[in-house]
Amino acid sequence: MRVCAPPDEDFARRLAEVGVPLVPVGPSARAPTKAAPPPASLPRRAAELIAGQLDTVTEAAQGCDVLVATGMLPAAAGALSVAERLGVRSVSVTFQQLTLPAPHRRPPAYPGRPLPPEVTDNEVLWELDARNADALFAEALNTSRASVGLPPVENVRDYVIGDRPWLATDPVLDPWRKSPDLDVVQTGAWLLPDGRPLPAGLAAFLQAGAPPVYVGFGSMPLHAAAGIGQVAVEAVRAQGRRVVVARGWAGLSPAGDRDDCFVVGEVNQQALFGRVAAVVHHGGAGTTTTAARAGVPQVVVPQAADQPYWAGRVAGLGIGAAHDGPTPTFASLSAVLRTALAPTTRGRAAALAGRVRTDGASVAARLLLDAHG
Template structure:
């Protein structure tokens, strides 16, 4: 059996696919990954073959000053959407030839189901949080497009959400479908998700609220085990004093001066700081020995040794911190991050910062909540409930689905 995994997005979109790839390989399934060029090293580290697809996500999100490339804005959404669809048909389609299945995720994988349809292979679409899937029990995530009507019901909001997706992806997708002799699609969102989407999120952290229109397969989060040792200088720093507070915003654009704000807020609590450089290139604000900068590192190990984790609220970081039993302060920036902030607060395992731009005072107040002894106890309790077998469950389900879908000779 041969499976193509295709994702375009940040690390939170790619690393779970690598986790699935590892589990499929343990079942003697040949795996190929299509992902942005930013993640070639991540795939190579675990020996998963990868084809670079689409433009650099880092360049798109942060821009490239030396080349005059500015960060993308909502105004760029139609251009980005058309380029994304084109890259799928240019790169993913030939990669899928000879495969038995295509598993897709990331920023609206609009062309992936059409590619599978044209090749006659099994297709599954995966979400890493419930909020991208239509349900009357939740509201849609923000997208570029016409405004939501004031005081509208969730039903109306989801109808507008479908219109937004169609406006962005409908024309480029249907142009490629016509070239393949396939009929046009009038609801790209639901076409891509199918009526049986997969939800690769932990059921405690992110329960599916339910919908009569969708038969959601919730597998648990897809977690790639990280066995790398922590850098020696980081271990020395951790060993030299009490547990520090970690600060990191991973691949997103961080608020202006967030390093200064975070370090000062953490110092106000008498805590040391580990600051992750990330794609926003965060850095210490002075040369005091209570602050340590870290690049790429094993967060699964690091988070077991910190007093709290201050972060943007990505699905991967939230799950990693929750599994480690580390109290969290989520400072949400975009997309699904307010959802994860809300879940952290609702579970009592940390604090949700109100707004994307913290001050020393507001972040210090959130830290006071997260560093409380009862929150630490609650975080330890919840950690014991977080499943670690989601990728293994998904691998078995995928193999069974492909075998059922494949006609016997």
């Protein structure tokens, strides 16, 4: 088994923990988080991603029985083209359902290409989504494919999705409504058990008082997360709670030196979340699922991509609260934090925890092995 992923230390370290080698491909995943790239650069960046996939993944996939493709649309298109070139079976996987065409939902918009607000027919909007994907990525994809003797792709989005895409999300948190056009395989979320102990200092902090509130914004960029982090800490303190702050990719560090706040780096969230009063986060799929499995209330402050969707799911299930918009004030965040800390919310979060599947990764592995066998 080999994993091709961006050459970031985070990925290499996590893969090393499970004994899987990393084959670096493409640019750093952290680079775009320093500053949002301009929408006009998307086609150029897509060309670089696809070319990198064809060069690196082709070599890495030699002798493999199946290729699992996921990630940004152009990267996945490049990886699937490698499988096609080598005659290897491929599976297309998404970690959120928003990019899968569905008649009951509008597609997400690409940067610089907003969907016309006056159009309410979702079928028309999904057709526009396909055209937008072609406009952004088709030339880059087909140029690279031609260089290795592959025919052009007429519809980039549908090429990547395929006839039977896999949806690696939990069916309770993210229920898939059957569509006549897609045979979706929902495996459950791919979260492996994490047996790492909590750092001694953190364990001592948790033991020293009432459960704190966790504040972390994962891979969100500095310009987005830094101000939010400080507002969140102030709002948590105003509720009479201690705080655990995760540095994340933004390098969060609250101002001042007070003993009611503990700052952590990379940490076992599965072990930590079961010992906190609430989790304040950006709404990434992994953090949302891990918090739900831990039975802890959530406050989601969505920034981009699929995060507003996960915020809506948390609020809709009653297991937490969603902040309206990406930039909270002390007052607005305090309001949703009070909702999350209410006993009724904690009760719903605890009740739902037992319904969240824990076997998504093993289900996916069995499907792969059974199909090959």
